[in-house]
Amino acid sequence: MPAPRSVLAQMELYRPGGPQGALTRRSFVHLASNENPLGPSPRAVEALVQAAGGVHRYPEMFQTPLREALGATWGLPPEQLVVGNGVDQLIKLLAEAFLDPGQEAVFPAPSFSAYRQAALLVGGTPRAVALTDDRLDLVAMLRAVTERTRLVFICNPNNPTGTAVTAEPLRSFLRDLPGHALAVLDEAYAEYVEDPAFLSGLTLLREGRQLVTLRTFSKIYGLAGLRIGWAAGPEGVAQALMKVREPFSVNRLAEVAAVAALGDAEHLERSRRLVAEGRAQLMAGLQALGYRPVPSQANFILVDVGEDSAQTALRLREQGILVRDGGPFGLTRQLRITVGTREENAALLVALGEVRTHEPVPTA
Numbered sequence: 001m002p003a004p005r006s007v008l009a010q011m012e013l014y015r016p017g018g019p020q021g022a023l024t025r026r027s028f029v030h031l032a033s034n035e036n037p038l039g040p041s042p043r044a045v046e047a048l049v050q051a052a053g054g055v056h057r058y059p060e061m062f063q064t065p066l067r068e069a070l071g072a073t074w075g076l077p078p079e080q081l082v083v084g085n086g087v088d089q090l091i092k093l094l095a096e097a098f099l100d101p102g103q104e105a106v107f108p109a110p111s112f113s114a115y116r117q118a119a120l121l122v123g124g125t126p127r128a129v130a131l132t133d134d135r136l137d138l139v140a141m142l143r144a145v146t147e148r149t150r151l152v153f154i155c156n157p158n159n160p161t162g163t164a165v166t167a168e169p170l171r172s173f174l175r176d177l178p179g180h181a182l183a184v185l186d187e188a189y190a191e192y193v194e195d196p197a198f199l200s201g202l203t204l205l206r207e208g209r210q211l212v213t214l215r216t217f218s219k220i221y222g223l224a225g226l227r228i229g230w231a232a233g234p235e236g237v238a239q240a241l242m243k244v245r246e247p248f249s250v251n252r253l254a255e256v257a258a259v260a261a262l263g264d265a266e267h268l269e270r271s272r273r274l275v276a277e278g279r280a281q282l283m284a285g286l287q288a289l290g291y292r293p294v295p296s297q298a299n300f301i302l303v304d305v306g307e308d309s310a311q312t313a314l315r316l317r318e319q320g321i322l323v324r325d326g327g328p329f330g331l332t333r334q335l336r337i338t339v340g341t342r343e344e345n346a347a348l349l350v351a352l353g354e355v356r357t358h359e360p361v362p363t364a
């Protein structure tokens with residue numbers, strides 16, 4: 001067997017939050033992977049059943065029906081939209097299309113691991129910029145941009161902190177970003193944001209800005225198992241991504257389900273409300289336990305539990321509750337807890353109170 005490429009030594013195998021293999025036979029409360037606890041839209045399920053008999057045919061090569069539906073929903077021409085096998089694939093395609101070996105990708109840390117992985121995979125240089133007070137530091141990120149920078153990832157809201165960048169600093173950052181660096185706004189959790197000062201890259205694109213916005217069907221749309229997401233950007237960027245993408249990487253079922261889910265405003269609203277209410281419930285419950293959770297604009301909450309959070313997560317797992325420990329993010333005392341249903345959130349709060357070995361000292 002040949003030796004793997006040397007860069008693989010710098011890469012981590014992705015550690016999924018959910019149970020794998022035989023473990024899936026046990027039923028868990030899933031608060032580890034930021035999925036939609038309500039499940040998929042019934043309309044998407046119906047569309048999947050209808051389409052199942054057609055899977056002997058290759059998928060639609062360019063996902064034209066979905067791109068047209070997305071274009072109509074978001075006020076952007078389909079020529080500016082690309083569909084991928086999850087945002088994960090789109091991040092990799094961006095690196096393949098825009099990073100030559102030795103060129104740099106700037107991204108926040110801690111944040112979603114795919115930015116670093118994608119840069120490394122194409123021989124690029126990852127430049128991680130530390131958060132300040134759990135928030136993206138756009139001033140420091142701009143300072144990290146050099147003449148070799150080609151991509152700058154802005155995770156908004158950020159995973160795992162749940163904090164969101166607001167309009168004014170974002171506009172200022174984009175104004176000052178040199179033209180040779182492409183800003184990529186990863187908005188996997190944008191639908192959950194309630195802060196009126198949030199500004200989506202989709203709005204900026206409609207204003208004619210040169211940037212890329214990533215959105216996914218894995219979170220609020222409840223289609224994580226199908227792997228489908230999309231990118232919006234200038235037409236030239238969209239064409240470049242289409243070129244590097246494997247021809248049929250988005251499967252037929254994912255596309256039809258996404259079109260149906262996009263049209264189900266009621267499911268979307270129910271999902272949004274569930275998270276808004278559950279987020280408030282979890283924040284209050286965690287504070288009542290003496291913690292200081294990070295105020296979140298996403299469907300998860302980061303909390304410092306003051307002890308080895310991998311151990312806390314293990315003990316919660318024994319109680320049948322899956323949460324994400326902060327280890328992979330370098331946050332060894334933090335848990336990232338996905339907002340679940342009212343009952344799931346309540347069960348988590350009770351279990352956490354029982355399994356913890358460290359009780360925070362009241363601060364006030």
Ligand SMILES: Cc1ncc(COP(=O)(O)O)c(C=O)c1O
Binds near residue numbers: 033224228
């Ligand atoms: C910030 C962020 N971007 C992208 C993704 C992945 O999205 P997808 O399921 O579409 O690959 C995640 C998943 O957890 C995420 O947290």
